Amino acid sequence: MALLDVTNLDVRFALRRGDVQALRDVCFSLERGERLGIVGESGAGKSVAAFSLLNLIAKPGYIAGGSIHFDGQELTAMSDRGLRHVRGHRMSMIFQDPMMTLNPVLTIGEQMVECLKAHRRISTKEARAISLRKLEQVQIPSPSARLDQYPHELSGGMRQRVIIAIALLLDPDIIIADEPTTALDVTIQAEIMALLLELCEKHNVGLILITHDLGVVSQVTQRMLVMYAGRVIEQGPTREIINDPQHPYTQGLINALPQMATPGARLNQIPGSMPSLDNLPSGCAFHPRCGFVARADGSTRHACTDEVPDFVTSGNCRVACHMVAEMLDRERIPAEEIR
């Protein structure tokens, strides 16, 4: 059994006009020390997926069904106190914008020490020593001075290093990083990503990396999920998906990369935009933008507009697409059996 097992996760937002489903049937797993990428456009549900793992979704949102199994425990059934013990301790998070993530009125040291003290019975002195060691690990210049500085005295890149240090404080099993470099300068992005990768490898920490940057995913992760409109549509080993994407949407994403375009020609955009979650099209949510609803012989594949596609196995990957299923002519795998 894997370290983390997510099955049929269903997350909804209770709005006045009724529930809106933000995640449907999301399934994935993570082995110890494994690095998983979650890719998709903004609004696809990547961040919701990340936040729901620790039950940290903002208020009208709630977990409506499914299970999150982590190291022998069921997180969805856990009390708040129990979850608090997992948060920051066994699974920690790195947020998107380092300028907003640290509390402006507390020193770096206070924000690190409180995290250690929340999970371990140690003295402030010991906690500061551990914090200092972690700051050294993230290669911050003059780490001992940083402990008594306030966030505003540090640059964005340095703050993200501090946040990585906080995430590593209690030697967690998994780090969930929600677009950890998007808000940074391009020159610093690569540095931070390399640091994160190095630390995860060195300490055998699992990483769930949420990003829309396929380049980063291919460099850092071993496996990946592609999400569209609250659903996982393709998952498998990163290299296989990048080299040979099956789902038309994944193909579109990869073709849209600037390096895939012919110099001088227009970029290969996917036509249209992602539907809003409270107004999903029937059948496959991608069908209005998909070029494969019509078969090569000109006939329409009605399944695309009528039925929600199930997963089919293609090589080491799993894809939810009627076209792929038809082409492979394989037996369909019901969603419950996918691990």
Place this chain on the structure above:
Amino acid sequence: MTTTNSSMAAAPVASRWSRFRGSYLLYSFKRDPVAQLSLLVFIVLVGVAVLAPWLAPMDPYDLAQIDILASELPPFWIDGSDPAYVMGTDAQGRDLLSTILYGARVSLIIGFGAVALQALLGVSFGLLAGYLGGRVDAFLMRLADIQLSFSTLMVAIVVGALVKAAFGGATYSDYAVPLLVLIIGLAEWPQYARTVRASVLAERSKEYVDAARVMGFSSRRIMFRHILPNTLSPIFVISTVQVANAIISEAALSFLGLGMPETHPSLGSLIKSGFDYIQSGSWWITLIPGAMLVILVLVINLLGDWLRDVLNPRLYKG
């Protein structure tokens, strides 16, 4: 020419009406019973105040109608009341219901008048400060800072006291309504000026203003045709709160003897004149006008709260 004009004018009115009907403002109003009730009460109160000369049983300004023997009669639900005076009478024998209706009229006139003046001053100064910047901005905003740090009530009291000392009590009483409008208007303009200036600064940096400038529009045109419309919703929101504040300020000034004279009372001066009789047990002379004042101010504040929740994009997060 005129016919085409009028027919063309009709079209935008109709579309504005339909736009209003489909608006979020109306949608949330329909779902908010507190706002509905507040608006209803407000309309009723303004209605009876405006129609006071026709609705009131007697004219409190007419000395001939006053019966001094009927003074300090209690309202109808207390023993010893006179059915001719539903809410009882005050110490001078005036029908309390009538004085309250006339008093509410005076309070509302001063409240709305003062806010109109505040808005005129504040919006002009705010636009000037925000658009011109530099020394004009620094001077106006420093002035607003000083005035606000003194609290508007303090400024109103001091200005009121000085005006009264300068003109003498009798003249002050004769011109009390315009003077109070002037005093409260002068005391509270900084609220508007600050808000308008902030929105102007925010709007000014947006691209459409640059575009207008590139196209060679004059500063005045840019200010009034392009920037001002975008500051309207915060102006609208503060205006409701300011009307409530102005009514309270007027009442406070009148209570201190710096406002409406007792011969021509507002709600505040009614409360003041009744306060002298509270020790003798005639609580209604002061508390019934007081209740009227509170209800009036409360419904305006509730409407203001609702408007702020609906119109303020910072609070409107779904």
Place this chain on the structure above:
Amino acid sequence: MIAFLIKRLYHALLVMFVISIIAFAIQDNLGDPIQQMVGQSVPESEREALREELGLNDPFLVQYLRFAGNAVQFDFGYSYTFNQPTTEVIMRHLPATLELVAASTFLIIALSVPIGVYSAIRPRAWLSRFFMGVSIVGISIPVFLTAIVLIQIFAIGVSVAPFPADTGWGAWLNEALSTDGGMPAYGRGDPVNVFGTWDSNFASLEGLTYLVLPAVSLASIMLPLFIRLIRAEMLEVLQSEYVKFARAKGISLRRIYFIHALKNTMLPVITVGGVQIGTLVAYTILTETVFQWPGMGLMFLNAIQRSDVPLIVTYLMIVGLIFVITNTLVDLIYGLVNPTVKLTGKPA
């Protein structure tokens, strides 16, 4: 730090300069000291001589400089009505007002912080809704009316009998709704002298009872504003990324609310609230009038009614000074609490 202080001091002096010009203009235009000194019967030639002697015919600037020079030494002349130096009159009335403001400030802080924080943490709880409802009603009641209602209920007493008195429960409800009154609501009673001219209501239990009603009504004007302000700021802070991050770190909710959120909430509250506490002085004019509390506010109103111009001018200068001092202190405290202000005058 020193640069910050110098900048604040410069601001304060500028404001005091503006106030002094206004005060001088009032004195120059409204008061005729000759009239007050000698009365009607003295012939015009003698008045003119006196005017010359007092320097009242000097140019504006000379007169203003004389006024400002005296003002710096707290010399504003004599009060017509008290026949004493105005500063002495003010100093005698100052303690009563300051004690009233202090008691109200204490009430405001002690109540608004817990209520504001609670209604931000539990925005949907019925108690929060109740507090918000009460606070909007509170904002809508003018301070003098609150005072009058308090006097009626707690000083005069209310006796109502809406329920049948012949039944046990009716009599009990009637009793519960009625009050005996008897709370002191007139003046300060017999305050205990603590030192110099300072008579204090805090020094005895009896003195405190005189303070209760005035302090509560004065607090009632600011309390709803503070509750709403604290709630709004706290709600916004609780939405912030750093609070989410603190939750992701596994910090206890109590620590998140009271260390992470409260400290950030208090920053804007200090700026807005500190200034508001200063403006309480303005509202003392109303409260003191209702309760005949012998402080500066009541004195000021009497001075207006008797056209005691030197006393009015002194009051304005002293109150201006109090405002300037509060504002400076508030800025200083804000700078000390907020680490992003390096006390150089420029927020980082």
